[in-house]
Amino acid sequence: MVVTMNDPEEKAALQHHLASESEMKDLGALKYFLGIEVARSEQGIFLSQQKYILDILTDTGMSASKPADMPMELNHQLGEYPDQVPTNKERYQRLVGKLIYLGHTIPDIAYAVSVVSQFMHAPSEAHVDAVNRIMRYLKSSLGIRLMFTRHGHLDVEGHTDADWAGFVTDRRSTSGYFTFVGGNLVSWRSKKQKVVSRSSAEAEYRGMAHRICELLWIRNLLGELGFKPKHATQLNCDNKAAIYIAHNPVQHDTTKHVEVDRHFIKEKLEAKIIKVSFVKSKDQLADVLTKAVICRVFHSSLSKLGIDDIYAPT
Known part of the structure; x- marks a missing residue:
């Protein structure tokens, strides 16, 4: 306890x-x-979970494996195919379960773990290779730790992003978000959306609605603890179409299939509880939760998230 x-x-x-x-x-x-x-x-x-990582590497016999600088390959095509070679399902599920638990303090593997966990029911050798890639990345990142420090405020801020039709098997989109309280990263998630979105704006808009629900929950929790937020919570998004739909009260044919989300978001904006702001794609921290990005962008995002590596060269 x-x-x-x-x-x-x-x-x-x-x-x-x-x-x-x-x-x-x-x-x-x-x-x-x-x-x-x-x-x-x-x-x-x-x-940090350094000891937990070392235990997993030892148990899987990957202590001597070659380190990787990224948890997932760019432009991967992981999916379910008729000619895929099956592998040991129980071992795969056990290992991915451990990686999911690692995600409590290592947000940089959230997207990769979200992808490999989609195939727990029928893993193939290609999926095992992707899991091994995550393990090799963890070996190179043993010094990574999540930092919480004093910034002199308790403002709540969120970043939301979506990768439209990113999954090759069913063309569903991936939503991702980060939440900061007092300048410190407190929650994150990478998850495949439950329905197929017909445009990038729709995918972003669905992700925005779920993101606002989480922000409202955190605001209420802070209020119960005696730290009621004094300002509107800022939510950063890099899709201008989604932001325009959020602020525009006119019903469009292109948005009627997300009408409930549209009214929900509009209500919170008018009450000045949430403030949606545009950020350039290069400044969108949640990008690393929706797809595999290039190494430079990946590691730049980690430093902005308050994640550092005690073994990194100074």
């Missing part, structure tokens, strides 16, 4: 109550919990 609070007396009372109900021991400041390592410095708090 992890207990966090800023009232020493209340903390002592809670510990006394728990001790009266069951046997327990206070282990002091948090250092390791469920495979997640916690470190503190003058810069802030750092989370």
Whole structure:
């Protein structure tokens, strides 16, 4: 159990109550919990899963494998094909499950893990190769850690993006988002959309609606904790058509199939709870959650997300 609070007396009372109900021991400041390592410095708090990664590499016999600088190849064509060579399904599911858990502190593998997890029911050798690529990337990134530091505010900000018709098998789009609270990355997700979008604007718009739901939940949570946001939450998007639809109250034939999302987003914009802003594609951090990008863009995004590598050359 992890207990966090800023009232020493209340903390002592809670510990006394728990001790009266069951046997327990206070282990002091948090250092390791469920495979997640916690470190503190003058810069802030750092989370990593280095030991968990090393254990996976050892268990899979990939400790001596060649490192990779990216978790997934550019322009990959992973999908389900009639002539694919099947592989051990149980082993594949077990390994991908471990990678999913790694995603709690390593957002840079979120897209790659989202892709390989699509084939848990019928994995092939090509899918295993993609998983091994993720493992080789993890070997090269053992020093990566997620940093939380003080920025003097608790503003909520989001980045949302979508890759239209990115999956070659069913042509569904991939949505991705990042959420920052107080300048620190707190949540992220890469997920294939449930329906086929007929345009890039529709794909972006569907992703935007789901993203706003998450931002509203975080705003409400902060309010319950006594830190009610004072400003409208900014949501960054790199699709001008989607932003125009969000602000334009006129019904269009091209948007009637996302009418519910359109009214939902319009309501939050008019209430000044959410503010949707345009960002250039080169500044769109969520791009790495929707597709495989070039190495330079990938590593540039990581530094902006507050992810650093203690083994990286200075």
